Amino acid sequence: MKKILILFLVLSIGYNAQDYEEGKQLFRNNCASCHNMEKRVVGPALKNVVKNQGKEWTTAWIKNNNDLRASGDKHANEIFKEYNGMAMAAYEYLGDGPISNIVTYLAEYNDKKAEAEANKPTPVASNQPVVVQSKGLGALEIVLLCVIVFILLVTIGILQYVLKSMINAYKKSKSTETYLLKKIDLSFDELNREFDGFIEEEVNKRVKIKMKTFENDIKDTIKKSFKK
Numbered sequence: 391m392k393k394i395l396i397l398f399l400v401l402s403i404g405y406n407a408q409d410y411e412e413g414k415q416l417f418r419n420n421c422a423s424c425h426n427m428e429k430r431v432v433g434p435a436l437k438n439v440v441k442n443q444g445k446e447w448t449t450a451w452i453k454n455n456n457d458l459r460a461s462g463d464k465h466a467n468e469i470f471k472e473y474n475g476m477a478m479a480a481y482e483y484l485g486d487g488p489i490s491n492i493v494t495y496l497a498e499y500n501d502k503k504a505e506a507e508a509n510k511p512t513p514v515a516s517n518q519p520v521v522v523q524s525k526g527l528g529a530l531e532i533v534l535l536c537v538i539v540f541i542l543l544v545t546i547g548i549l550q551y552v553l554k555s556m557i558n559a560y561k562k563s564k565s566t567e568t569y570l571l572k573k574i575d576l577s578f579d580e581l582n583r584e585f586d587g588f589i590e591e592e593v594n595k596r597v598k599i600k601m602k603t604f605e606n607d608i609k610d611t612i613k614k615s616f617k618k
């Protein structure tokens with residue numbers, strides 16, 4: 391039920407908007423040669439006529455202002471006099487529907503205009519951010535940017551420092567390693583040499599002893615054989 395009501399409402403608003411647009415078109419075609427909504431041209435400005443005279447009077451005037459004047463209507467005679475008895479044609483031939491649409495247009499003109507004006511700032515506002523953006527950065531944005539750049543620089547510095555000290559530590563460990571290795575190598579060589587010397591000495595000693603005993607043995611045998 392609610393849905394149907396809403397649909398009806400939407401349709402009636404849409405229908406009303408259609409009335410307004412049709413009235414506007416009819417006004418342009420039939421009345422705009424003598425009337426402007428805002429200002430007096432040949433005939434009076436019409437933006438407040440419905441507000442001041444009412445829908446019924448306005449409809450009657452448009453249909454046949456002559457009849458209205460003849461009926462003794464006060465305002466109809468006054469306005470006719472004001473415009474020096476210049477006759478405005480009767481528009482009965484347009485039909486009740488179209489005339490009612492024209493009256494809708496006259497009646498709602500001010501509202502629609504206000505509405506349009508109220509809506510106007512929106513497209514302007516939607517364009518504005520582009521302009522504002524091209525104006526440059528605000529103070530807050532500059533401060534934020536500075537903070538971000540500072541943080542970045544500090545981070546880069548820290549990273550560099552860490553990397554450097556890592557490389558240094560690696561280098562140091564490498565050099566001590568090679569140093570130790572060299573040292574071990576050296577002492578090994580020395581040890582080798584010492585060991586070689588020791589063996590040489592020992593061998594020499596032994597050979598000497600052997601030679602001595604061998605010499606003595608030979609001497610002994612020679613002595614023995616001579617004794618015999």
Ligand code: HEC
Nearest residue numbers: 420421424432433434439452469470473475476477478481
């Ligand atoms: C040939 C010019 C002319 C045309 C076309 C014309 N009018 Fe008028 N209208 C006048 C004049 C002049 C008056 C002032 C009263 C008079 O002299 O009759 C007037 C008065 C009016 C008034 C009364 C204004 C008031 O303040 O009370 C209304 C309403 C009006 N016209 C509506 C219309 C509409 C709607 C149309 C088109 C369908 C129309 N007129 C077409 C000349 C014209």
